[in-house]
Amino acid sequence: MIDVAIFGAGRIGKIHAGNLVLQAGARLKYVSDVNPQAAQELAAQHGAQVADIERALADPAVGAVLIASSTDTHADLILRAAAAGKAIFCEKPVDLSLERAQACARAVAEAKVTCMIGFQRRFDPTFDALKTRLAAGEIGDPEMLIVTSRDPAAPPASYIKSSGGIFKDMLIHDFDIFRWILADEAVSISATGSCLTDSAIAEAGDIDSAVVSIRTRRGRLCQINTSRRAAYGYDQRFEVLGSKGMLQAANHKPTEVLASTAQSVSQDKPEHFFLDRYRAAYAREIAHFLDAMVNRVPVRTTIEDGVKALQLAEAATLSWRENRTIELSK
Structure with missing residues (x-):
């Protein structure tokens, strides 16, 4: 026990x-x-x-x-x-x-x-299945990753002030996804952003909308687009383009019912809250942590992963603030 x-x-x-x-x-x-x-x-x-x-x-x-x-x-x-x-x-x-x-x-x-960092997205069943199929060579050599990461609404401005900014608070998960999915490291990063949804966020010194472009050691490309406001729900998806095809990880919805009538074709909006979207992922990551302890195997998300994601977040912040591409060590 x-x-x-x-x-x-x-x-x-x-x-x-x-x-x-x-x-x-x-x-x-x-x-x-x-x-x-x-x-x-x-x-x-x-x-x-x-x-x-x-x-x-x-x-x-x-x-x-x-x-x-x-x-x-x-x-x-x-x-x-x-x-x-x-x-x-x-x-x-x-x-x-x-x-x-x-x-x-x-x-x-x-x-x-043992030290494991809570990047729960690696344990999401959909994302994990895509990674497994990518590693099996289903679409050949991965060449480009496109990540969409949007929250349904921004947190209070009081939280924004102490959050470290959108790149450390929000996109740090996406930087981890980038490293995990492409199994590569960044050599350059360029970030731009605006405050489009709430002037209080700008007053707190942050932005609520951003686009990040990354080039890797092997020449692979990644683009991340994010917003703190998506009126239709919690928008979490990505696609990988490879030499033999493409793999896509779509949003989760409360149900997969598709309604087709003379007026419209409709289906459920994406789940609205991150605790709903990643319910299974949170359970799987704790199970993995305990399994790693019992069987003395490496954890999937190490403290080194946490450090490297933070390095990318800092570089993205600098790129945005100074309006330039940041070159990273190879």
């Missing part, structure tokens, strides 16, 4: 806790949160105890921690958990500072502990 402590009892913490307790061989032992009521409610729901971080990390029975707290706490908790010899699952990003993220990666390597 693996005892686990979770740091963060908010929206994503509740999702991870609920998925954890469904795994055979795992038990949620401690819940810690700056909001005592939230911690107590989540602990009571799953038969766990409320504890502060020090107590949870000092307990030798705790084999792993799930970090689902605010972004500004991630790096500190990774460092403390690594020093305590605990396996770590941490939500993205590792940190908003590349230097801090790199320090975390070094600490994890020195402690020789």
Whole structure:
């Protein structure tokens, strides 16, 4: 039995806790949160105890921690958990500072502990199936990746101010998809953007719409288009063009019913909320994390993946702000 402590009892913490307790061989032992009521409610729901971080990390029975707290706490908790010899699952990003993220990666390597970063899109059944078919050579050598990533609505401007910006907060998932799907690294990146949906976002120093172009070491190309407003729902899809064809990963919809009448042909809009769209992915990533611990196999999304996605986010931010293409080391 693996005892686990979770740091963060908010929206994503509740999702991870609920998925954890469904795994055979795992038990949620401690819940810690700056909001005592939230911690107590989540602990009571799953038969766990409320504890502060020090107590949870000092307990030798705790084999792993799930970090689902605010972004500004991630790096500190990774460092403390690594020093305590605990396996770590941490939500993205590792940190908003590349230097801090790199320090975390070094600490994890020195402690020789498992550390997985929560890029749940790699565990989405549709995206995962596309990757499997791509790796099997179904469309030959991949040449171009087009990613569409749009939220139904923007978060409050108060959140935008501390989010690190659209490239670190939102597109960091798409940068991970780029590296995973093309199995390649960027040599140049160009980003442009505008504030088209809410002037409060511009006042907070950010943009809500962006286009990113990437060229890889092998000459492959990737384009990412994103917006914080898609009136029709949560728009998450991509396509890969290869030497022998194309693979597309479409949106998920509540149902696949297609209605055809004399007036129109219609179907459900895409699922509206990211927790609905990636429900299965969140469950699969926690199952993978625990499986990696039990069977001592590498995790699919490492802390190095987190660092490299953050590097791309920083380069995209610089490209947008300075209106130039950023050349990256080969």
